Amino acid sequence: GNSVTQMEGPVTLSEEAFLTINCTYTATGYPSLFWYVQYPGEGLQLLLKATKADDKGSNKGFEATYRKETTSFHLEKGSVQVSDSAVYFCALAKAAGNKLTFGGGTRVLVKP
Amino acid sequence: DAGVTQSPTHLIKTRGQQVTLRCSPKSGHDTVSWYQQALGQGPQFIFQYYEEEERQRGNFPDRFSGHQFPNYSSELNVNALLLGDSALYLCASSLEPQNTEAFFGQGTRLTVV
Numbered sequence: 001g002n003s004v005t006q007m008e009g010p011v012t013l014s015e016e017a018f019l020t021i022n023c024t025y026t027a028t029g030y031p032s033l034f035w036y037v038q039y040p041g042e043g044l045q046l047l048l049k050a051t052k053a054d055d056k057g058s059n060k061g062f063e064a065t066y067r068k069e070t071t072s073f074h075l076e077k078g079s080v081q082v083s084d085s086a087v088y089f090c091a092l093a094k095a096a097g098n099k100l101t102f103g104g105g106t107r108v109l110v111k112p
Numbered sequence: 113d114a115g116v117t118q119s120p121t122h123l124i125k126t127r128g129q130q131v132t133l134r135c136s137p138k139s140g141h142d143t144v145s146w147y148q149q150a151l152g153q154g155p156q157f158i159f160q161y162y163e164e165e166e167r168q169r170g171n172f173p174d175r176f177s178g179h180q181f182p183n184y185s186s187e188l189n190v191n192a193l194l195l196g197d198s199a200l201y202l203c204a205s206s207l208e209p210q211n212t213e214a215f216f217g218q219g220t221r222l223t224v225v
Contacts, residue, residue: 004154036216041218042218043116043202043216043217043218043219044155044202044204044216045216046213046214046215049213089154089155091154098143098145098160098204098206098213098214099145099157099160099168099170100145100147100155100157100204100214101157102154102155102156103154104153104154105152105153105154
């Protein structure tokens with residue numbers, strides 16, 4: 001079946017540092033890939049997505065590239081802010097239907 | 113434009129009881145999915161409703177059931193509650209099952225004691 005593996009946290013960074021969160025997946029066919037963010041006490045917000053190989057999703061300074069050859073979708077941001085402190089989830093969905101399969105989440109803490 | 117709204121926000125139930133959680137989808141959305149998020153874990157797919165029918169189901173027992181109404185809102189029912197059912201229950205809505213961009217509500221925190 002489908003599965004998503006992402007690096008365990010917590011990841012602790014200083015403001016303006018570079019952030020990378022690794023995500024790899026196992027799936028049949030060509031899934032769509034997503035990064036969701038969850039702020040304390042809130043639900044999930046879609047951060048970015050990519051629907052086919054070599055697509056790059058980007059939003060709010062975050063980027064991730066769909067790499068089919070390495071089955072990866074790593075999240076990066078060049079300069080993090082305190083407000084980026086949250087839990088980040090990598091997820092995939094098949095093209096037909098929108099059942100999402102999530103990774104376990106990575107907690108990021110950015111210190112001033 | 114109201115997003116996905118869920119009620120109640122928090123709920124405490126006793127083992128063996130039954131609970132009903134409610135979800136109103138984002139305006140214009142017709143598909144509702146439910147997820148269970150245990151503490152410190154990623155969300156797990158429970159089931160999805162479209163056109164008032166369950167279209168997909170995850171690996172959850174029959175104690176978990178749902179319903180979708182003609183206005184697209186949805187309910188999640190859990191019978192014979194177990195301590196392990198304590199979790200954040202998230203509702204997500206989208207437009208048609210083929211649209212994989214899901215919008216999530218803030219969730220209902222269920223505690224079973």
